[in-house]
Every structure is written in C-alpha cells, then in structure tokens.
Amino acid sequence: MQAEIITIGDEILIGQIVDTNSAFIGKEFNKYGISIYQITSIQDDKTHILKALKEAEENADIIIITGGLGPTKDDITKLTICEYFNDTLVEDKAVLANVEQIFSKYSSAPLLDVNKQQALVPSKAQVLMNHNGTAPGMWLERNGKVFVSLPGVPYEMKDLIKEQVIPKLRSKFKFPYIMHKTILTYGLGESALAERIEKWEDHLPVFIKLAYLPSLGRVRLRLSGKAAEKLIVDREIQNQINLLLPQIEDIFVGYEEDESIEAVIGKRLTEMKKSLAIAESCTGGRIAKSITANAGASAYFKGSVVTYATESKVKLLGVSKSDINIHSVVSKEVVEAMAKNVRTMFDTDYAISTTGNAGPEKGDSDAEVGTVWIAIATKDKVYSEVFNFGNHREKVIVRGTNKAFEMLQKEITIKH
Amino acid sequence: MQAEIITIGDEILIGQIVDTNSAFIGKEFNKYGISIYQITSIQDDKTHILKALKEAEENADIIIITGGLGPTKDDITKLTICEYFNDTLVEDKAVLANVEQIFSKYSSAPLLDVNKQQALVPSKAQVLMNHNGTAPGMWLERNGKVFVSLPGVPYEMKDLIKEQVIPKLRSKFKFPYIMHKTILTYGLGESALAERIEKWEDHLPVFIKLAYLPSLGRVRLRLSGKAAEKLIVDREIQNQINLLLPQIEDIFVGYEEDESIEAVIGKRLTEMKKSLAIAESCTGGRIAKSITANAGASAYFKGSVVTYATESKVKLLGVSKSDINIHSVVSKEVVEAMAKNVRTMFDTDYAISTTGNAGPEKGDSDAEVGTVWIAIATKDKVYSEVFNFGNHREKVIVRGTNKAFEMLQKEITIKH
Numbered sequence: 117m118q119a120e121i122i123t124i125g126d127e128i129l130i131g132q133i134v135d136t137n138s139a140f141i142g143k144e145f146n147k148y149g150i151s152i153y154q155i156t157s158i159q160d161d162k163t164h165i166l167k168a169l170k171e172a173e174e175n176a177d178i179i180i181i182t183g184g185l186g187p188t189k190d191d192i193t194k195l196t197i198c199e200y201f202n203d204t205l206v207e208d209k210a211v212l213a214n215v216e217q218i219f220s221k222y223s224s225a226p227l228l229d230v231n232k233q234q235a236l237v238p239s240k241a242q243v244l245m246n247h248n249g250t251a252p253g254m255w256l257e258r259n260g261k262v263f264v265s266l267p268g269v270p271y272e273m274k275d276l277i278k279e280q281v282i283p284k285l286r287s288k289f290k291f292p293y294i295m296h297k298t299i300l301t302y303g304l305g306e307s308a309l310a311e312r313i314e315k316w317e318d319h320l321p322v323f324i325k326l327a328y329l330p331s332l333g334r335v336r337l338r339l340s341g342k343a344a345e346k347l348i349v350d351r352e353i354q355n356q357i358n359l360l361l362p363q364i365e366d367i368f369v370g371y372e373e374d375e376s377i378e379a380v381i382g383k384r385l386t387e388m389k390k391s392l393a394i395a396e397s398c399t400g401g402r403i404a405k406s407i408t409a410n411a412g413a414s415a416y417f418k419g420s421v422v423t424y425a426t427e428s429k430v431k432l433l434g435v436s437k438s439d440i441n442i443h444s445v446v447s448k449e450v451v452e453a454m455a456k457n458v459r460t461m462f463d464t465d466y467a468i469s470t471t472g473n474a475g476p477e478k479g480d481s482d483a484e485v486g487t488v489w490i491a492i493a494t495k496d497k498v499y500s501e502v503f504n505f506g507n508h509r510e511k512v513i514v515r516g517t518n519k520a521f522e523m524l525q526k527e528i529t530i531k532h
Numbered sequence: 533m534q535a536e537i538i539t540i541g542d543e544i545l546i547g548q549i550v551d552t553n554s555a556f557i558g559k560e561f562n563k564y565g566i567s568i569y570q571i572t573s574i575q576d577d578k579t580h581i582l583k584a585l586k587e588a589e590e591n592a593d594i595i596i597i598t599g600g601l602g603p604t605k606d607d608i609t610k611l612t613i614c615e616y617f618n619d620t621l622v623e624d625k626a627v628l629a630n631v632e633q634i635f636s637k638y639s640s641a642p643l644l645d646v647n648k649q650q651a652l653v654p655s656k657a658q659v660l661m662n663h664n665g666t667a668p669g670m671w672l673e674r675n676g677k678v679f680v681s682l683p684g685v686p687y688e689m690k691d692l693i694k695e696q697v698i699p700k701l702r703s704k705f706k707f708p709y710i711m712h713k714t715i716l717t718y719g720l721g722e723s724a725l726a727e728r729i730e731k732w733e734d735h736l737p738v739f740i741k742l743a744y745l746p747s748l749g750r751v752r753l754r755l756s757g758k759a760a761e762k763l764i765v766d767r768e769i770q771n772q773i774n775l776l777l778p779q780i781e782d783i784f785v786g787y788e789e790d791e792s793i794e795a796v797i798g799k800r801l802t803e804m805k806k807s808l809a810i811a812e813s814c815t816g817g818r819i820a821k822s823i824t825a826n827a828g829a830s831a832y833f834k835g836s837v838v839t840y841a842t843e844s845k846v847k848l849l850g851v852s853k854s855d856i857n858i859h860s861v862v863s864k865e866v867v868e869a870m871a872k873n874v875r876t877m878f879d880t881d882y883a884i885s886t887t888g889n890a891g892p893e894k895g896d897s898d899a900e901v902g903t904v905w906i907a908i909a910t911k912d913k914v915y916s917e918v919f920n921f922g923n924h925r926e927k928v929i930v931r932g933t934n935k936a937f938e939m940l941q942k943e944i945t946i947k948h
Contacts, residue, residue, distance in 0.1 A: 127745055129568040130712070130755070130823040131559025136550050143547025152545040154580075156572035157554070160743075164570075173589075186744060187723040201879050230723040234543055269746075271924045285622040294548070298806070307603040307646040327576075328602060329543055330685075338548070394838075399823025404838045408816025411892050411925055419844040421837045422820045424812075428878055508687045509827055 118153040120176035122168050124184035124193050128157045135472040137182050137273055144277055149291035150178065150473050151340070158238060160184055165196045169263075178259050178285060182269030185251035187230040190207055192451065194254075197265055198238045201256055205236040208243050208252070216249045239263075244280045248272045262288065278441055289368055293346040298329075298372035299337040301364055302522075306330045309337075309367070316360055321352060334518075369522070377521045378406045384528050385416035385466075392524075393462035394420035395433055395454040397445075398488055399474035399516045406517060418462040423454070426480040428473075433457045446471050448485035448491075451500050455493035467493040467525065468520050488516045494525050533705055534569035535561055538584050538593035540609050541684060542599035544573045553598050553689055560693055565707035565758070566594065568944045576600055581612045585679075593677050593930075594701060598686030601667035611744040613681055614654045617672055624659050624668070625812055631666045631668050653857040657681075659807040660696045664688045667694065678704065713769050714745075714788035715753040717780055718938075722746045725753075725783070732776055736767060750934075752788055757773075785938070794822045800944050801832035808940075809878035810836035811870040813861075814888035814904055818933045834878040839870070842896040849873045852865075862887050862899035864907075871909035882943065883909040884936050890928040903934045908943050 121141055127133045138155045145152060145282035155174050158164045165184075184193030197206055212235035213362060219227045224262070234250040237243055244253030251267040266273045285291075301309060306328050310317070317326055318444045323343045329336040330444055341349035361368065385392060394403050394417075404420040405415055409421055418468045426445050429435040434457050439449040451471045472488030473479050485507045490499035501523065503516040537557055554571045558576045563567060569592050574580045581600075588595045600609030612619055628651035650666040653659055659854045660669030660680070667683040680697055682689045700706075709772040717725060722744050728734070734740055740757045745752040755772060757765035777784065801808060810819050820836040823829055837848055841881045842861050845851040850873050867887045875883035888904030889895050901923045907916035917939065921931040 126743060126756075127754075128555070129558050129571065130562045130756075131555040131557070132599075132745070134550060134552050134555040135571075139544070139547040139550040142545050153575070155545065155551075155571075155573035156559075159569070168570075186746065187726065200758070213695045226724070228723050228727050230726060231721075271927055305647075309602065310641070310646060310764075311644050323859050326540075327542060329548070330602065338543075340542075373918070375845055391745070400829070401820030401836060401838070402824075404817030408818075408838070408840065409926070409929070414895055415842055416622075418840045419837065419848065420817060420839045421835065422817070422824070423833045423835045425826065432835065432837075432877065435816040461848065462841075479830055510825070511687055 117178070117291055118176045119153045119178035119180060120153050120172040122165075122172055122179065122181045123155070123157045124165060124181065124270075125157075125159055128158055128183075129159060130239060133334070134433060136269065137270055140270070140274060141180060141417065142276060144282060146294060146296070148282060149285060149294040150285065151294075151342075159160070160192060161410060162192055162196050162199075165193065166200055166458065169197075173258075173261060177289070179261065179263045180281070181265040181272055185265065185267045187250070188232055193265065194236070194238070197254070197256070200242055200265075201238060203238040203240045206239045208237050209233050209235075209239065209250045211235040211243055211246065214247070214252070215276045218250055222290050238530055242405075244276055246272050246276060248275055250335045255281075255284065276475060279314075285319075292342050292344050293349050293355055294340065295346075295349050296341075296344045297339045297362070298356065299333050299339070299357070299364075300372050301367040304335065304367045306335050313360065313363055316356075320356060323349070324348065324356060334369070346435050358443055367420040368518070370525075375408070377383065377518070377525060379419050380524055381405065381521060381528065382410045382413060384525075386412065388528065390528070391416050391418050391464040393418050393458045393464040393467045395458035395467065395469040396420060397424060397429070397454070397470055398424045398474045399470045399513055400424065400474075403468060403470070403483070403520055406521075412468070413529060418464050421458060429454065444481040444483060444500075446473055446487055446489060447481075448489060448500050450500070451489035451491040452493075452498045455491035455500070456498045457494045459495075459515040465495060467491075468524055469493070469515055470520060471510070472516060474509045475507055476509060486512050488512065488519075490516065490520050490523055492523050496525065533707060534567050534592045535589040535594035535596060536569050537571045538574055538588055538595065538597045539571070539573045539684070540572075540581060540597065542575055543573060544599075549945045553684065554685055554854045556903045557596060557692060557693055558600075558684070558699060562710060562712070563910050564698060565710040566701065567710075568760075570803075576608060578608055578612050578615075580671055581609065581617055585616050587611075589674075590678060593705070595677065595679045596681065596697070597681040598689055601650075601681065601683045603650055603666070609681065610652070610654070613670070613679070615655055617654055617674065617679075619654040623651050624653050625651075626661065627651040627653065627659055627668045630661060630663070630668070634666055646927070657819045660692055662688050662692060664691055671697075696918075704759075708758050708760050708911075709765050710756065710758045711765050711769055712757075713755045713773065713782060715755070715773070715776070715780075716785040716788050717753065717783040720751065720783045722751050725751055725780070727821065729776065729779055732772075732779060736772060737740070739765070740768060740772060750785070792822070792826075793934070793941060795826050797937060797941055797944065798823065798829060800827045800941075802828065802833060804944065806882060806944070807832050807838070807878075807880040809834050809836050809874045809880040809883045811874035811883065811885040812836060812838045813840060813845070813870070813886055814890045814937070815929055815932045816840065816890075817826060818929055819884060819886070819936055822937075830840060834880050837877075839872060845870065860897040860899060861895075862897040862903055862905060864905060864916050864918070867905035867907040868909070868914045870909035871916070872914045875909045875911075881911060882940065884940055885909070886932055886936060888928070888932060890925045891923055891930075902928050904928065906932065906936045906939055908939050910943065 454469035475485035870885035890903035
C-alpha cells in the first residue's frame with residue numbers, strides 16, 4: 117500500500133516557495149504506516165497534470181494532489197481532474213454555504229462569481245469541507261484507488277490531512293505498522309561509524325531498514341521497521357538497539373524524538389517548573405525563535421537579548437570592557453559573563469549564551485570565522501565550550517543553535 | 533530546453549527533512565532561463581532510481597540528481613548510475629587527493645576504505661570537484677542530454693551548482709531569456725483582484741504568463757516572460773506593468789525583490805548609515821533571526837530583546853506597570869513604550885516592537901488569539917498598528933514578522 121504526492125504549481129519549480137507540504141504529509145502518513153512511494157512536483161499545466169495522474173495511478177494506491185485550487189485563471193487542477201475522471205463539475209450547496217460564511221466573517225470584499233465557483237466540484241467527488249478556506253478538499257475513488265485533491269495553503273491542507281484524509285484512509289485500508297527509531301550520535305563520521313557497526317548492520321532482519329543521516333556534526337541512525345504486527349516490529353527494533361548500544365557507547369547522545377530538541381527541552385522545563393533566558397550574539401535570535409515556535413513556551417521562557425554589537429554586550433548585559441579588551445569579544449570570559457548576567461536579568465533557573473563569528477567577514481574580534489563559544493548558566497555555576505563550525509554563515513548559525521540546545525538538554529537531563 | 537530534478541533518499545519521503553535543495557536549484561536555474569519541468573523525490577532504491585532516470589530522460593534535456601552519495605550502505609545512487617550508463621567505477625586520483633586532504637584538515641578519524649571509495653566514479657563521468665566534502669559531483673552526457681549527480685548536503689550542492697554546473701550548462705546550451713517580476717499587493721483577495729484585472733490579463737502576449745500567489749494577507753502577481761531576446765521580454769513586461777499599475781494603485785505595495793524584504797531593508801539601512809533595534813514579544817525572536825540571517829547585519833543591527841514574560845517588559849524595557857494594568861499587555865500603549873524604550877536602550881535610529889497573542893491559548897491578556905500590535909519608533913516619533921492574524925500560531929508569528937518588516941520598509945523608504 118503506497119501513496120504518491122503530486123504538488124501542482126510553478127512556484128515550487130522556480131524555487132519561489134519550498135515544498136513543506138509534502139514533508140508534512142510524508143511525516144503524518146508515516147505515523148500510520150502509509151509509505152510515500154514518490155513526490156512529484158509539476159507545472160500548472162493540463163497535459164502534465166494528466167500525465168502525472170496516470171503515472172501515479174500505476175505506481176500508488178493513494179494519490180494526494182496539493183495546490184492548484186485557487187479561484188484564479190492559473191489554477192486548472194479542478195477541470196483537469198474532471199477530465200481525468202470523465203466527470204463534470206456540479207455546485208455543492210454545503211461548500212457554497214462555507215464560502216459565503218468565510219466571506220461574511222473575514223472579508224470586506226464582495227462575494228464574486230469566481231468565489232462561488234469554488235463550490236463547483238466533480239460530481240463523483242466526496243467533499244472534504246475546508247473550514248479554514250474557500251477551496252474544498254475532494255476525495256475520488258476508481259478501481260480501488262483513492263485520489264485526494266487538497267488546497268496548497270499549508271494550514272488549510274494540514275487540517276484536512278489530519279482531520280479528514282487520514283481517518284478516511286484508515287477506515288478504507290489496512291496499513292502495516294511502521295516504526296522509526298532514530299539514534300543520535302556525535303563525534304564519529306558517517307563512514308567510520310558504518311565500519312564500526314558493519315557486522316550488526318549485516319545481520320538486521322529484512323523488515324528492518326537502517327539509514328545514516330549525517331547532518332552538521334552529528335550522524336543519526338534511523339531504524340525503520342515495517343510489518344503487519346506491531347508487537348513484532350517493536351520487539352525486534354528494541355532487540356537490535358540493545359545489540360547496537362554497547363558498540364556506540366562513546367558517541368551515543370540519545371534518541372531523536374519525533375519532536376524537535378527544543379520541544380523536548382520545553383516539556384522538560386515545564387515539568388520541572390524551571391525557567392530559561394537566552395543571550396545571543398552570533399546566533400542572532402535563532403535560539404529564541406526556535407524556543408518560541410512551540411506553543412506553551414511562556415511557561416518556561418522569560419525572554420532573551422540579542423546583543424549583536426559589542427557595545428550592547430557591555431551596556432545591556434554588563435560584560436566587562438576589560439574582559440573584552442583582554443580576551444576579545446569571542447571568548448570564554450565574555451560568553452560566561454553573558455550567560456551569568458542574562459540569567460540574573462531575567463531571574464531564571466537556566467540561561468544559554470552564544471558569542472562567535474558566523475562570517476563571512478571577521479567582526480569585532482580576531483576569532484576565525486566559524487568560532488562559536490556557548491555557555492550554560494545555572495543558579496550555582498556557569499560553564500562553556502568552544503566550537504568551530506566552518507565557514508558557511510547559515511551552517512554556523514544552525515550548528516551553534518543545535519549545539520546550544522544539546523548542551524542545555526544535557527544540563528537539565530543529567531542528575532547532578 | 534527543460535530540466536528535471538531527482539532527489540534520492542527516504543528522508544524526504546518520510547518528511548524527516550524538507551526538500552530545500554530543489555527550491556535552490558529551481559531558483560538558480562531560473563535566473564539563467566533553464567525551466568524545471570518536474571521535481572521527483574524517490575526512495576533510495578535501485579529499480580526506482582532506474583525508472584526515474586528513464587522517465588526524466590524522456591521529458592528533460594538536463595537531469596540533476598541530488599542525494600544518495602554518502603559512503604554508507606544505504607546510498608546506492610552511484611552504482612545505479614553506473615548501471616544506467618552501462619559503465620564501471622574507476623578511481624579518480626584528484627578526488628582521492630581531495631578526500632585525503634579533507635580528512636587531514638577536518639577529521640580526527642582515520643581514513644577508511646569506505647572513504648576512499650568516494651573517489652570511485654563512473655569512467656564516463658567528468659568529475660565536478662567538491663571542495664566542501666568528500667563526495668564528488670559527476671557530469672555525464674548521452675544523446676545530447678546531460679546528467680549531473682550531486683551530493684545532497686545543501687552547502688556542498690549549492691557551491692557545485694553555482695560554481696560548476698551552471699557555467700558548464702551555459703557553455704553547452706543556449707538558454708532563452710527569462711524574467712520574473714513580482715508585484716506585491718495588499719488588501720484585496722485573490723478573486724476580487726482577478727476580476728478587477730481580468731481584461732488586462734486576457735490581453736497579455738503569449739510569451740508572458742501571470743500567476744497569482746496569495747500568501748497570508750497579500751497577493752503577489754508574478755509576471756514571467758520568456759523569449760530568445762532579452763530586450764523584447766524586458767520591454768514587454770515593463771509595458772504590461774505600466775498598463776496594470778493604474779488599475780491597482782490602491783492596493784499596490786511594491787515589487788518583490790528576488791531578495792527577502794529583510795535583505796532589502798538591510799541594504800537600505802547600510803546605505804543610510806542608520807541603525808536598528810528590536811523588542812519582540814509574540815514574534816519571539818523571529819524578527820531578529822531574519823535580520824541576522826543576512827551577512828553584514830552588524831553594520832546596522834545593534835541588538836534586540838525578546839520580552840516574553842510580562843514582568844520582563846517592565847523590568848527590562850521599562851514599560852509602565854500601570855499601562856499594563858489599565859490597557860493590558862497587548863495594547864497600543866505597551867507596544868509603543870517597547871519600541872521607544874528599546875530604541876533608547878540600544879541608541880539606534882529605528883526600532884520595531886511587537887506584542888500580541890500567537891495562541892493557542894490566551895496569555896497574560898484578554899486579547900483575542902491572533903491579535904498583534906506592531907510599533908515603529910524613530911528619533912522623533914513612535915506609532916503603531918493592530919492586526920488580527922487568525923488562530924494558527926505559526927501563521928500569527930510569520931505574518932507579524934512580515935508586517936513588521938513592511939512597516940519598517942515603508943518608514944525608511946518614504947520621504948518625510
């Protein structure tokens with residue numbers, strides 16, 4: 117039982133937007149054992165859409181189409197789907213009522229004919245009502261295969277997938293059980309790791325797959341098990357992990373949750389009723405932004421400062437001028453003072469701080485591009501580490517952020 | 533002349549990573565008139581790779597393959613490409629030297645056989661040397677079609693595309709000239725806009741395409757012109773814009789640069805030698821993060837505070853307690869005090885501030901979820917606006933950030 121995702125719209129092909137929709141669908145489907153065979157992004161073009169539908173129907177049992185459902189002329193998906201199914205468009209009264217309601221609630225614009233046309237759906241389609249927008253989802257079946265067309269607006273598509281598409285698919289098909297377990301390692305390259313665990317890998321049972329996912333200093337090992345029986349998959353993955361762990365003890369960081377590390381940290385801080393403040397320099401607000409992306413962050417996150425200019429580190433955070441002069445602004449002394457002082461300022465249990473040089477040019481310090489100091493402060497101590505994350509600005513910022521989260525996670529997880 | 537991108541790796545299909553590589557390639561290719569016909573994401577599976585290569589060869593003249601070039605067992609791309617081209621792998625001395633150099637410079641791990649195997653390339657391939665990693669790019673030709681295989685690590689892939697793939701493609705093929713011009717409008721829905729400019733749209737010449745790109749309160753109109761002659765495309769797009777502008781005067785915001793709005797703001801501030809500070813509440817650091825993602829931000833960005841907790845707004849930013857009690861923390865009085873005080877704190881020319889409720893729950897205020905106040909402070913004034921961005925947390929944060937940039941852009945662009 118496999119699915120294919122077809123995304124329609126030139127904006128993905130010309131790189132104007134990144135296709136986050138497919139990643140979302142892939143992740144959600146995966147939770148329920150639905151594998152994605154292929155993701156295909158195509159132009160808003162009738163011939164191309166017909167061709168993609170035909171190929172998808174040959175390869176997959178479930179075809180999810182996103183995009184191309186807006187009211188304007190560049191969207192021809194609905195008509196093309198009609199043609200593919202030898203069908204005609206009919207007005208759906210419930211969809212029309214939804215369109216009218218959305219207009220009366222959110223829009224000062226008059227309801228136009230083009231908006232009313234959103235209520236036209238193929239006569240063979242079941243409507244999936246879109247409560248967040250005017251373009252409905254559509255569910256069609258043929259020869260036991262399911263075609264679902266969804267609007268491309270991410271939050272409209274997401275609600276439709278979660279609340280309607282997945283429940284309907286699960287009631288129609290029986291999916292195998294899938295489980296992924298991702299092990300995070302740090303400090304050994306992909307190939308050295310592969311050599312070390314080669315024997316173990318060679319003896320994995322056929323229904324368990326291993327993937328190496330190297331990313332910025334870490335290698336994640338993803339074990340994927342797939343079988344009809346949940347019990348068999350769960351037990352065998354645990355068996356395999358038990359065999360593996362003794363071989364990677366020195367580089368094992370933990371398991372990667374389905375959640376981001378900052379979400380895991382947030383949960384832990386909430387449970388512990390502890391609070392966090394942040395002082396960022398080279399990471400420029402990315403740590404705070406990642407923390408506050410999680411709902412409920414206000415339970416533990418008090419606030420942060422980005423002291424980008426050297427003078428702000430002195431003025432706002434009270435870092436000593438002589439420390440900066442003697443040790444430079446990218447130094448152990450400065451990063452530790454930042455963490456210590458921001459923790460006091462916001463009166464929190466923990467603080468993270470960063471100072472470094474993300475490049476491309478050297479800043480107010482002679483530190484090599486890529487150098488980043490990260491500190492953690494608690495009520496009774498402050499400590500720091502230095503890293504070199506190479507000479508790509510974005511990479512330095514992302515790795516600095518990840519590493520800061522790793523250090524904090526370690527701090528709040530370890531028993532002292 | 534069309535290209536297809538094939539990305540290989542389960543991690544995209546299961547949604548573990550978002551395919552930003554294809555968006556990058558699409559954007560870069562587009563600059564040089566190379567259209568992307570299709571993006572296809574497939575599993576790390578021999579049969580599937582062979583099938584995708586065959587289909588791509590039928591549809592496109594240039595096939596770009598990313599991913600699947602790591603040293604470990606789950607990467608079978610190189611062998612499969614060999615099979616597709618009826619070729620064998622041979623050791624490339626220059627690649628081997630590159631692998632050895634990278635290991636001696638960046639890695640404490642010993643150089644293993646699996647690493648040395650990175651130097652094996654199909655005998656018919658031209659090597660595209662990867663100076664950022666051990667997996668080389670490979671360029672193959674058959675029947676006038678070009679196949680390029682690149683590593684999936686974004687910064688390795690990006691350098692190879694820019695510095696090697698595009699120059700080689702341009703010397704081999706003659707591409708038409710492509711120009712996109714994107715017009716930003718605000719305040720009228722997609723369909724009302726389409727109705728208003730229908731006549732103009734119907735009279736567009738065939739070599740100019742129009743797309744409506746609605747996103748979070750704005751509709752972008754993207755005009756794309758494509759022809760052999762640059763002069764013809766440029767002139768006709770300008771003609772069409774001249775015809776269009778009088779019809780959308782009331783909703784016209786500006787042109788969307790290829791750059792992000794924050795990059796445009798950064799350039800303008802640098803030219804003007806002006807500086808910026810930020811005080812964020814509900815946007816949680818996202819504004820600062822977007823500003824500092826641009827190299828050279830230290831020329832104008834002094835720093836920011838994220839005062840997430842109400843108490844931090846008082847303690848750090850000196851917002852008056854009675855204002856908070858009387859008007860609530862999500863109010864005109866509070867947001868303007870935040871902007872005014874953060875500007876003074878960092879001693880800058882401009883400041884932005886936000887306070888609001890991103891949801892999902894109401895915070896320290898009775899303001900409806902989605903309510904966001906945004907203020908701009910300059911040396912001689914402070915003003916603010918209030919918005920309701922709906923009830924999706926991520927949407928509220930993103931729209932708040934975009935809107936803050938729009939307000940700042942207006943402030944620094946308009947002649948007073």
